[in-house]
Amino acid sequence: MSERKRSGKVSRRITAEAIAEKLGVSAMTVSRALNGRPNVNRKTREKVLSAARKYGYTPNHIARSLALRKTETIGVVVPEISHSFFPEVIRGIEDAVYSAGYHLILTSTAEDVNREQDAIMTLQSKRVDGLLISTAQTVTDHSMYEETIRQGVPIVFFDRVVQNIGATCVSIDDEDCCARITEHMIGHGYHSIAHLSGPPTVSIGKGRMKGYKKALARHNMKVRPELIVQSGFHEKGGYVAMERLLQLSPRERPDAVVAVNDPAAFGAIKAIQEHRLRIPQDIAIVGMTDDIRAELALSPLTTIRQPAYEIGKSAAEALIEEIEERAKPGRKIIVQTELTVRKSCGCV
Template sequence: MENTEVTIHDIAAILGIDSSTVSRALNNSPRVAEKTKNKILEKANELGYQRNHLASNLRKNKTYTLGVIVPRISRDFFSSTISGIEETAFKAGYNVIICQSLESLEREENIIKTLLSNRVDGVLISISMETTNYKHLEGLKKRNIPYVFFDRHCNIEGNSNVLIDDFDAAFVATEHLITKKSEVIAHFSGPQNLEIYKNRFKGYKAALKKYNIPFSKELVISSSLMESDGEENVKKLLTLPYKLDGLFCANDVVAIGAIKYLKNIKVEIPKDIAIVGFSNESISSVIDPSLTTINQPGLEIGITATNLLISQIDDKSKIITNETIIVKTNLIERNSSLRVFE
């Protein structure tokens, strides 16, 4: 008899015991005498019996599985967030299915369908850049499956989120450039359908206003924030009639694209243009000049979001409306903005 085929009925037949007694013994029920229980457990081990956890979990209407959707696993922020998610889920007895949308709404919609078919107990999601409607989340709501947004979220009622204060972080980043004597500061933003990029843009504008620096919409360029966008966006800026001396980027990747291009055309950073990024990707500390950036604590965000989700799964009677947890960020000063004044 192959190990994988052994069932409680096989054990019952061999021992001449009712299968319900075997089941109780394997579940350590006090209703089975200790002597009988030991005999059953010994035979189960001898035959290589493996409990069917999936069937057991489905009977409980629970799979102990969480779905995770991120735009790109390759980004340091998301990989560190996933580490926090997996570590926390494992300790709580949950498995994790990790999926990436690759910034595609269609792919995100299909992932939700797949997670539903796999009967996940809950979903952690950071939405794609293309996500402008949220109909695909209705399936989760209809089945009463909790979900928590982290980092990129939807500004609609009744959702739970684990976020940073993007407005404040962007304000700090822009204010830092102003304290380094930048007066003409551009902003490379992400798609304005996403709350995080809207709020980073608002934080940038608020810092300019505080220091009475005129806002010019020409100095704000939205893109998908890839490295190639950094080069293209800088080329556009340099054709404008401004003496640019500061640049705040909504992520590190686009900032690095800008740095590489500016170095190629012999623009000195930070002497000519001081630059600040966002997210603290690992490459930010090794590029030359090293990139000043906002540190997003991905590990902490992952841990916090998972704990929040599991608390909702474990207590579905708990009414949760728009529960948002804000995780603190900090500015990391590096060479791309550290001008020396005489």
């Protein structure tokens, strides 16, 4: 029990062992008292607790994690944090995680595959007990996810999910959503409905495209390939894609647009307005997500409300269940959505 420290910088922090020494008990007794384990005399426990308070003891979670081989921390990997969707998801995650006594290491990948790989690696180094991932747009190789799971670290995907590798996925039913909102447009009597689509590499992009086509098919409407333009998930892409649609001759031009999400819709709205067309009279448009800006838009955007908070919360809860082995991985959890009708679709 050497009193020397190796580095000059002496840690001011008191350890459980130091408290033990002061009280003339063993470190183990202190540990037991502090963690509320049984088999500690009431008197002893009180002595320990009051000493801990007195000396400002903060348990060293790092040492604890090393000894117990668990960190009570989960890693979150999101593609971005700027827009309203992910913060809201994170809020849901935070709440669930907090009440289960876990913590949250947040990494964002800026939609970059390399950064995502990097993030997953370092989160593993930090020995997170599990991972919550929404994939970057360009990810196509899933081997790292599989490897992570094989190493015993459960993953729950949310929103942008990866099916078929045995991990639990939490998302909305993209296909159904998009079909519903497309049918809403069909119900309005539009007959030339365009789709600004997401990248086909991402589950959401694929699912929504499928829903769009399905809705058309159900009403015997032809899919016109020139009316499907890939916009991606961001405003800028929506703008560019819409510009492209507006180049079509007036006869070919769509009278309605189903955008893959709200930000893309905002971009499209900007393009439509620049062409001095009216929404919804000249071109109606709807989005999906319910971005906080949707209500404020010049022509308030009809959209599918995607309950970001609930997605985050259920994903976190599912992950913690799997970490604590109270549930098996590989579940599909669908979060309910609802159509939020405003004006951009042509309703009142």
